[in-house]
Amino acid sequence: MLDLHVGLIGAGVMAQTHLEAWITLGARVSVYSDDGHHAHLAQTHSVHGVEAATSLEHLLADCVLVDICTPTGSHKELILAAVATGRHVVCEKPLAMCPDDAREAADAAARAGVHLFPAHVVRYFPEYEALHRAVTAGAVGEPAILHFTRMTAYPDWAPWFQDDTQSGGILTDQMIHDFDFARSLVGNPVRVYAQVREIHDGHHIAAGTAVLTHASGAISYFHGLWGQPGTSFRTTFRIAGSGGVLHHDSHETTAFRVLAHPADKEDDRIPPVGLFENPYAAELRDFALAVTTGRAPRVTAHDGVMAVRIAEAARESARTGRAIDLTAEEAIR
Secondary structure, three states: OOOOEEEEEOOOHHHHHHHHHHHHHOOEEEEEOOOOOHHHHHHHOHHHOOEEOOOHHHHHHOOOEEEEOOOHHHHHHHHHHHHHOOOEEEEEOOOOOOHHHHHHHHHHHHHHOOOEEEEOHHHHOHHHHHHHHHHHOOOOOOEEEEEEEEEEEOOOOOHHHHOHHHHOHHHHHOOHHHHHHHHHHHOOEEEEEEEEEEEEEOEEEEEEEEEEEEOOOOEEEEEEEEEOOOOOOEEEEEEEEOOEEEEEEOOOOOOOEEEEOOOOOHHHOOOOOOOOOOHHHHHHHHHHHHHHHOOOOOOOHHHHHHHHHHHHHHHHHHHHOOOEEOOOOOOOO
């Protein structure tokens, strides 16, 4: 159990999700939100010792680690306020709306000597953990083609998702998960091409596609969907390389399988994955242990900056209809 005081900023869906994970981990939590909804959130979880802070200043003065779960447009200023008081920060993805803001936040944390953790929770889902271990161990040889899909119902529980200037739309808010994961597998991209189609007539629907060409020579394909109400959550990935193929579909009863060639071998198989760990708890535990023990976390501030850069390039490509060359960008270094 964690002996840690967390200051949680926000009271929406993600704040509730993070709060439940912190409670599971045994952390002491105070909450605050500008809209005042944090009071109800604290009351609902008062049996676990959750308290409502009276102001942002009160929250920052009385915690060790700050967890930011607010709309994306507010992230940078909240990060800067937290690191200015010497607090470590967990920030729900994306780190900021644009690469310059993400870089400014990361640089401020570095100057203050505190950790800044971007909460890219997909890296902590067991299927993706198993994928990363397998690819790193050479299960598919040299990765060549990566294909990711992600779909769910349109996030209409908050109006800011419909405003691309606040959320970044499907490319930044949803597909950034898979951009980040592909980069963790095969390195930085050098070229990005993307398209987006949105419908705001009756039900809100958004679909995005993107192609990343990586410096390693690998090519990643992405498909994202925010669908009609009732659209079930589904993810897939398929990684093909010189030594085989890894495939996963969350709708299949077999959660993870390896298709290796020329023939399956005992040592080609993925060890059983534990499906009982809450990925949000695993993520926050990793970040908390980095703060309390000094060990390196799985996801760094630089990872968060790069994910925002890729998403911004995808948005620019979708706006202009042209591929975006990242080799001349300062962010790829």
